[in-house]
Amino acid sequence: MQVFKEKRPLIDRIEKAKSDDLILGLVPTMGALHEGHISLIQTALQQSDQVVVxxxxxxxxxxxxxxxxxxxxxxxxxxxxxxxxxKDIWVFTPSPQELYGENIFSEHFEFQGLEKVMEGKFRSGHFDGVGTVVKRIFDIVNPDRAFFGEKDYQQLQIIRKLTEITASPVEIIGCPILREQSGLARSSRNERLTSAQRNEAAFIYKTLKDVKNLFGTKSAKYISKWVEREFKNKKNLKLEYFEIANENSLEKLVVQSKNEKYRAFIAAYADDIRLIDNIAL
Incomplete structure (x- = not known):
């Protein structure tokens, strides 16, 4: 493992790797690593000659x-x-000034509506920030492949769209959600949960599994109302949103089509800790 705090030494190593025709894999993280991140790194190691985290x-x-x-x-x-x-993993840990310079700001992107639903409704400017940092990291690392977890599924689709609108050659690879024994999706935010909150938060995945069982026999409207009622019975969990959406366009399901794939998405709060999860239907 080699750690780089500045981009120039890392770029020099990357250019040498590229000249040797090595396949470069990238795993972008915000730290507070857990087994989910490690599984992404392991997947990247299997599919790349050199990995940058x-x-x-x-x-x-x-x-x-x-x-x-x-x-x-x-x-x-x-x-x-x-x-x-x-493994000889290269770790890039820049300061905000190293990555952005003295003027830290977000670029604005048009993600063809992907940014306006679910997370985009509740987190103003969030996906402009995501697009900005991923674009900058891609420009520095110049990876062949980049690995992202499906827990942040909307983000995954946003990044796929980012490579399309910026004509980036990076192959975006989505990796399955890794879960705790209770079913709770692994997240850096979980470390802020008390043991009681952690147990209660497992209800999120249980609800998603129940939704999967209901899907196809009940309407999306019925399922949404059912989920809202279920969360109202949970004193220590507050539902922010529940959505059934097209897996590719993220458009809210109105009339189901046999030729389309759908996912169910949940965002909920345990006290002030925001948790998200999703499941393929």
């Missing part, structure tokens, strides 16, 4: 300054987890 808490994708302040930063532990893989 970025650890950067991106300020431009947080609409709530308190959420940015509270986001866990565990760089020392993150590096220990990566080094335990015993």
């Amino acid at each position: 970025t650890i950067f808490v991106n300020p431009t994708q947080f609409d709530n300054p308190e959420d940015l302040d509270k986001y866990p930063r565990t760089l020392e532990n993150d590096l220990l987890l990566i080094s335990a893989l015993k």
Whole structure:
């Protein structure tokens, strides 16, 4: 494992790897690594000759300054987890100034409506921030493949669209959600949950599995009302949104088509900790 805080030394190593025709894999993260991130890195190692992992808490994708302040930063532990893989992984841990310069701001992107639903409704400017940082990282690392988890499925589709509108040659690879034993999707935010909250939050995935069983026999409207009632019975979980949407366009399901694929999406709060999850239907 080699750690780079500045982009120039990393770019020099990448240019040498590219000249040797090595396939370069990228795993972008915001740190606070867990087994889900490690599974992404392991997948990248299997499908690449050289892997770059970025650890950067991106300020431009947080609409709530308190959420940015509270986001866990565990760089020392993150590096220990990566080094335990015993591979020559290059880790890029820039400061905001190294990545953005002195003027930290988001570019604006038109993602053809992908950015206006679900997360986009509730997190103003979030996907402009995501697009901005991913574009900058792609420009620095110049990867052949980039690996993202399906837990942030809307983000995954946004990044696929980003490569399309910027004519980027990067192949975007989505990787399955890794879950805790209870079914709770692994997330850096889980570390802020108390043990009681962690147990209660498993209800999110249980609900999604029940939705999958209902789908096809009940209408989307019926299922949405059912999910809202179920969450009203949970004192310590607050539903922000539930949506059944087309897997590709993310458009809300109105009339089901046999030729289309759909997913169910949930965002909910355990106290002030926001959790998201989804399931293919």
